[in-house]
Amino acid sequence: MGVLHIFQKKEKDSGKLAKDRLKILLISDRISCSPETMEKLKMDIARVISKYMKVDTGNMEIQITKEEAKNGRVVKSPILYANVPILDLKH
Amino acid sequence: MSEVIVVTSGKGGVGKTTTTANLGTGLAAMGKRVALIDTDIGLRNLDVVMGLENRIVYNLVDVVEGKCRIKQALIRDKRYPGLYLMPSAQTRDKTAVTPPQMIKMVQSLREQFDYVLLDCPAGIEQGFQNAIAGADRAFVITTPEVSSIRDADRIIGLLEANEIGRTDLVVNKIKIDMVRRGDMMSVSDVSDILAIPLIGIVPDDENVVIASNQGEPLVGNATLAGRAYTNICMRVLGQEIPFLNFEKRISIWTRVTGIFHRN
Structure with missing residues (x-):
């Protein structure tokens, strides 16, 4: 599902x-947010969380998605999902 | 009761004009009164696909500029009595017409026809704005390729922003063999990504090229593409028609092409 799979396989x-x-391309097209910006955002999120706990930055994923309406097309505002694996809760 | 449908795609060469010609001809064959409007000013093509290029006297720009009446610019189709074509101007450009002028023209066509189909130019500039201005609904045509789907997604966003009532998807030029071996996105892949209702699946069929060579739309004939277009027409009329199952049809398909090769 994640972005990284494409590079691994x-x-x-x-x-x-x-x-x-296309999935990745359209996410950035739809919110006019480039992959570079997403990468920067990911790094910033990692840095902030790292202040409090040890996280696995290499395996974290962020994604902006839109919830779909029943009749197909997007209605609600976009949501930022971050998947941040924690290595150690104590810091 | 009449409905104004814009056929659009963003990217060029994905089958807007072919789709417009076939839907229009198919709906006329089903007894509807249909006007086809070529809104691609400067690059007119719908007349050629319809085989009506020798009958053009006036065009869309002449109508908008008041040089002729709408009726004078409408070319009557040679096959069906209820089918008319309004050709585009070949020697002008997109700026010759404005969206308010298009709305006005479409409004008066609406009174005389059951369906008005607008063949939209490629791109998202003024030609696109002109074409969608008077439309109630849109058909977005895409092929199962990354570039064409990306453009379709952009177009869908623009149609939404312009408050077009309903937008349906036509996936064109599907190559069944390639989908089966995993080298082409399937129709469900494409419709999942674009997330609008699917109204048609048209296989990649060399009969489309033959038909355009002849200037005869293939809707209604026994070719796979011809049947696919007939099905779309019936869906436009509100009928529930299942999508063609290409997986099962391979043997028939081979037989059909075999017949054509022999001829």
């Missing part, structure tokens, strides 16, 4: 690859 059907590329 080398051999892959090109149709699946196209779909994964």
Whole structure:
């Protein structure tokens, strides 16, 4: 599901690859937020959380998604999901 | 009762004009009164796909500028009595027409026709704004390729921003063999990503090229694409038509192409 899978898997059907590329592309297109900005945001989030606990920055993921309405199209405002694996709660 | 539908895509070459020609012809074959409007000013094509290029006297820009009446610019189709084409101007550009002028023209066509289909130019500039100005609903055409889907997504956003009532998806040029071996996104992949209702699936069919060579829309004939367009027309009329199942149809498909090769 995550962004990193694309880079980890080398051999892959090109149709699946196209779909994964599009998903990422469209997230940034839809909110006009570039992958570079997302990467910066991720690093900033990691830095702030690191003040309080030890986190696995290499495996964290962030994603901006939109909740979909029943009839298909997006209605609600976008949501930022961050998946931050904690290595040690004490710091 | 009449409905104004804009056929759009963002990217060029994905099948807007072919779709417009086939939907219009199909709806006319089903007894509806249909006006097709080519809104691609400077790059007119719908006349050629319809095989009506030799009958053009006046065009859309002439109507907007008051040089002729709407009726004078409408070319009657050679196949169906209820089908008319308003050609675009070849020697002008997009700025020759404005959205308010389009709305006015579409309003008067609405009184005489059951369906008004607008063939939108590629891009998101004024030509697009002109084409969508008077539309009730939109058909977004895409192929299962990254660039075309990305553009379609952008177009869907713009249609929403312009408060077009309803937007449906047509996935065009699907290559069944490639989908099966995992080298092409499937229709469900595409419709999942774009998240608007699906109204048509059109397979990549060389008969589309043959039909455009001949200037004869293939809707209604036995080719896969012809049947796919007929199905879209019936869905436009509100019928519940299941999507063609290409997986099962491979043998028939091979037979069909086989017949054409022999001929």
